[in-house]
Each structure stands twice: as structure tokens, then as C-alpha cells.
Amino acid sequence: MDAIGMVKRQSFYETPSPAGLKGIWAWLLTRDHKRLALMYLWAIMLWLCIALLIGLSLRIELMWPGGTIMKAETYNAMFTLHGVIMIFLFVIPAIPAVFGNFFLPIQIGADDVFFPRLNLMSWYLFMFGGGFAIISLFSGKGFPDTGWTFYVPFSVTTKTNVSLTVTAAFILGMSSMLTGLNFITTVHRMRTKGMGWMQIPLFTWSLYATAWVQLLATPVISITFVLVILERFLRIGLFDPAKGGDPLLYQHLFWMYSHPAVYIMVLPGMGVVSEIIPIFSRKSIFGYKAIVYSSLAIAIAGSLVWAHHMFTSGISDVSIFVFSLLTYLVAIPSAVKVFSWVSTMYKGSIQMTPPLLLALAFIYLFSVGGLTGLLLGAAGTNVYVHDTQFVVSHFHFTMFGGTGFAFFAALHFWWPKMFGLMYNMKRAYIAVILTTIGFIFHFIPMMILGLMGMPRRYFDYLPQYATGNFLAGFGGFMIIAGVGLMFTNLLLSFREKNLAADDPWGGTTLEWSIPSPPPLHNFVGVPEVKSFPYDFSMVGKDAAPTIQTRETDERTS
Amino acid sequence: MNPVKTIDQAFWYILGVSLVLLVGITVVMIAFTIIYRRSKHPDSADIRGNWKLEVLWTVVPTLIALSMFAVGWSSYTGLRTVPPEAMVVEVTAQQFSWLFDYPGGKESEGELVVPVGKPIRLNITSVDVVHGFYLPAFRIKVDAVPNVKSYGWFLADKIGVYDIMCTVYCGTDHSHMTAKLRIVSDDEYRQWLQKN
Structure with a gap:
């Protein structure tokens, strides 16, 4: 520590890449994966906040029967927006684009991704896509009101601005594909000397498995969206029964991407948890290979289960049999991961920190999400709960309780590395607890409403559903308060300037072997690769028992 | 048989097993967090896996999942088999x-x-x-x-x-x-x- 402290440290913040760029251009034209990651971070956090507030407005509307603060048309547009923004602008890109961009190259000992320029282009596509989404709201004949699923024939016949919204999703898909392509190439071609496949950290492994799904599944949705646009303008009749088309074809095409997409969303989150649990248990991950293979199994099997969204749609009973069976098989690798995480803690030396608390909340909430998925996977029970509030609750447990909490965990885990700053622990704990309790308070009533038979996407409801909807509203407010406090606390670290040590948690993967924040060229020397990435036997006793922060700011010395 | 009944049975079966699993995972997780906290347990063991355990927790969930699938499927067939006198x-x-x-x-x-x-x-x-x-x-x-x-x-x-x-x-x-x-x-x- 002290030896390094003497030397003037130049982080990537002080070194523009390419050299010579100044001010805002050092960001807007950068090819540095770390700068791009941060540019994604701010954009994605902004989208998350917008979508959360839209979600809150839905919840307030539902607290009382009938119209409370908006009309049915507005409500329908709002839940569409909430879904489109959350899915395409937060959950899918969040972890890969921010933490993947920042840490994938570092974890494999590389200087940058394989295609830095393409990486910059992905960011611009992401921003253009987001911009298009905004334009689609305020142009044409009103807010899109189809739900994020854009089901035909409704999406073809509604007068609202669906074409522009799906164009936005198309552009965002390009961004996602290019990022996937970049990650795959980087993992294949840029690993440092000595890093074989079984030395790759699990976060990078999860991104690698995800990247293949991004690359192979996204074109399906892109083509589908083009078909919706063609249908709207040219009436080609592909989905129109009057012209011999089939609305179910659309549903197949849509879910052929959108179900694999839920694994695009959750796999990177699982990767984050696989990093956090060992570090704070100071113990090797339990069953490294099982976790690697289960990531791949989820990526492959998850691509073959899409029609379980369509059990009531009129598809044949044979398809239902096959897809229900495959759906159950995809549950196994997720279960293996959960068991491995919990076993990692066995005989560990566990230090509670905000990232660990978030990771444990992830395991609990994701387990609820996964187990409620079992009711949805079985054909007979699926028919009862499909398209009800139960489904909405289920996928919020996996997408928000899963990916969302993993995103929060990653933020708290890597914040000191990305900015060289430590946040206030006490405020972080309060925020995490508030968010978790709010989450449960919000989505458990919703789950019960679903079991009572309340369908989803309902602006108004029958009297028996009033109590549950009223209660869920309070959970909504708590979530907003929790996330608000969490982000405020993180941002306050810029003012409080508690400097973080290079390795505040005692980690073993390569990102903890370099300065916080990292220099432009991530590694000064050749990174030293361990034969097993989670070997804590050397960290043992001499490592500091508590979280390390730096006393002085060497960077300005 | 009335499909309402078979579907509810499938429902309670899947829900019951899920609840047991959820409570099990949560209790073990919380227990480990408390028992092995760093102040009480400063030195961790170096355990990297256990293939017997891993095989066990792959095979048993597979069997449970298959049983749930079977129960779910058989309850579904009731919904599709219309009595001829309907x-x-x-x-x-x-x-x-x-x-x-x-x-x-x-x-x-x-x-x-x-x-x-x-x-x-x-x-x-x-x-x-x-x-x-x-x-x-x-x-x-x-x-x-x-x-x-x-x-x-x-x-x-x-x-x-x-x-x-x-x-x-x-x-x-x-x-x-x-x-x-x-x-x-x-x-x-x-x-x-x-x-x-």
C-alpha cells in the first residue's frame, strides 16, 4: 500500500483516450471501456428512476377503485412505458453495459474490449434508441398503449405511435447485439497469458453465456418488430387472419426472443452474486464448474421454452406438453446455483456489508421468483394464474428482486473500484432494508391478488380486489424511498470523499489487484493469474479484518 | 373427475414443496450468516466443492421438477377432456x-x-x-x-x-x-x- 502510495497515480479519469481529447469530448468520443461503462451507468440510472416513478404512479392509481389520478388511456400508456423502459433500457442493458464493460476486460487481464470503436457505437445506439422512445411518446397520435409485448392484432390496429416505439426497441436491440459480439470476441481473444477457460471469474463467465443469447436471440425480435411496422404501413397480412395470417405467429416470434431475454436479464445478475458471496465469506465459491456449466445450460435450455407464455393461446396440447417439460428442466441449473451460493457460506468467515446484504436479498427474492415460476410452468396451474397479477408479481421477483437487486449489489460492490470512493455504510444498510421490505410489501399482495383471480394490466378492478391493491401502494412508496436513499447515499460519496483502498473487501480476482480507480491501461505489468480464481487460502489471516479505506489522496499529491 | 379439484391438488402440491424449499434455503442462509460471522469465525475453511453433494442436489430437484410437471400435466388434461354430454x-x-x-x-x-x-x-x-x-x-x-x-x-x-x-x-x-x-x-x- 505505502509503496504504491508514494507514486503519483493517474486514473483513467485523468487520462483521456484517445489522447488529446478535452472536456466533454474526452467522454463523448472515448473508446475507453471504463468511461463508456460510466456513461452507460448515468443513462441507465436515469431511466431506472423514470421507470420507477411511472411504476409508482400506476400503484397510486390502483390504490382506489375507478379513476384516481389518471384515465384508463393514460394508465394503459403508463404501464406500456414502464415495461418498455424497464425492459429495454434498464434490465437488459444494466449489468452487462455498465459492469460488464467496466470489469469484463479487467477480470481477464485485458486492456480494453476487442472492438473499442464498436463499443462506442453501441453506446450511441443505446442513446439513440432511448431518444426514439421519448420521441415516440410526444409525436403521432398519442402514447403507445399496447403493453411492452406489442401483441397483434391490437398493436397493428391501435392508432397510437407504435411504429416509432418498436423502432426504438429495434435500435436498442442492435446495441445489445453489438455489445454481446464484443464480449464474446474479447473473452476468446484477449484473455491474458495463463488464463484458461477454468480460470475465468464467474461474472465474466455469466456475461459470456449471456452474450451468446444476446447475439443469437435478438435478431428474432428485431425482425418481428420490422414485421409489425410493415403490417402497420403496408398491411402485408402476415399476422392478419382475414388474409390467411396468424396472430399466434407473432406471439411465437415475440417470445422466441423475449423468453431467452429474461435469461439475458438475470444471468449477469447471477454472475454478480457469484462474485460477492465468496469475497465476503472469504472462501472459495462452492462448485465453480457447476456454476459455469449451469450458466451455459440456462443460456441453451432457456432458449427453448418460449411457448410457456402461450399455454392458453390455443397452441396444440403436444406443444404444451413439450414446453412445460422443458420449462421444468431449465429450473434445475438455477437451483444448482442457489445451492452453490448458500454452500459457499458454509464454514466461511462472513463479513456483513451492503453488497453482501443485497446479494442475500437477491437469493431470497430470486428463490421466491423461481419457485413461483414452478406454478407457472405446470400446464394445469398455469391456466389459472397466467395473465393475472400473479405473473406480474412472479416476474418482478425475478427481474427486480433478481436483476434489480443484483444491479444494486454490483453498484455497492464495485463503487469503490470505479470511483475510488467509499459510501456511507449505515445509510446504505437502511436503504437496502427499506427497499427489500417495500418490495415484499408491494409484491406479496400482488401475488395474492393474482391467486384471487385478478388479471394483469387492469386499470380498474372488482370490489374483492380493493384491499390488496390499497396495501400494495404502500410498498410502492417504500421502494421509491429506499432506492432514492440508496442512490443519494452513493452520490453523496462524491462530496464526502472517503477514499477507498485498492482492495477494500479482500478480493482475489484481477480487478482488486489494480488501483482504485484504475489507470487508463488497466495493468501496469503482466497480470498474475491464479490457477483457481477464488483461492482465498492466501488472503487468510494477515488480511485486514475490516473494510479498508485510504488515509490520504495520493492522486492529488 | 372435476378438473377444479385436480388443478387445486396440483397447485397445493407445487406450492407446498416450493414453500419447504424456500424456508429451507432461507433458514440455512441466515443461520450461516450468523454462525460463521467473521467476529466469531475468523478463519474460513478451504472447501471448493463436493461432487457427491452436487450430484445429489442436481438429481433430487430434477425428480421433484419432473413430478411437478407430471402433476401439472395430468391436471391440465382434465381441462381438455370435455364430457360428450356437455x-x-x-x-x-x-x-x-x-x-x-x-x-x-x-x-x-x-x-x-x-x-x-x-x-x-x-x-x-x-x-x-x-x-x-x-x-x-x-x-x-x-x-x-x-x-x-x-x-x-x-x-x-x-x-x-x-x-x-x-x-x-x-x-x-x-x-x-x-x-x-x-x-x-x-x-x-x-x-x-x-x-x-
């Missing part, structure tokens, strides 16, 4: 109401009236966008897709009034696209049929 009602969905056509030419909107004790077959379709016919009390849900004839059935075993709702988002008044199922005595049913 009375047939044609159901047509439109933005934003339900139309019911009876064998004798009788038509009603927003109200499905059937005699008690009979199995009822519903042939379901839509004239505009996709809708979803949902009768939670009898555990049936069938999407109404334009140009597609789908079906569902239920045993009208108890006199009463039940809710019918639309489950596939279909536009502005989606949440108001409801109807009532009235199961009535034979006499009342005959009287209702003859009314206009």
Missing part, C-alpha cells in the same frame, strides 16, 4: 364485451346463464383483437383469438354468480370487459331461455 355455448369476444350464443338461437351479452349440474362446453373466438376468457372459479382461461376456434369446459356444479374477466390486454376498457356467469336451477334456466 351443453355447447358459443362465446364471442369483442372490444369490450362478451357475447354468448345458445343452441336454440338465444343470444345474450355480458351474462352467461347455465343450468346447474351440467358440463358446459364453451367454443371461444374473437371478432377483433386477442382477448382472454377467464372464469377463475372454475380454473379455466382460454384466449379468444380472431379466426381461431378454441374451447374450454366446466362443470356447473353449484348454483351461484361467478365473475368472468378478460385477461389479454385489449385496449382502453380492458379492465371493464367483464361478464357474469349465473348458474341457476333447470326451471329458472328454461324461463330465462324463453324471455324475449
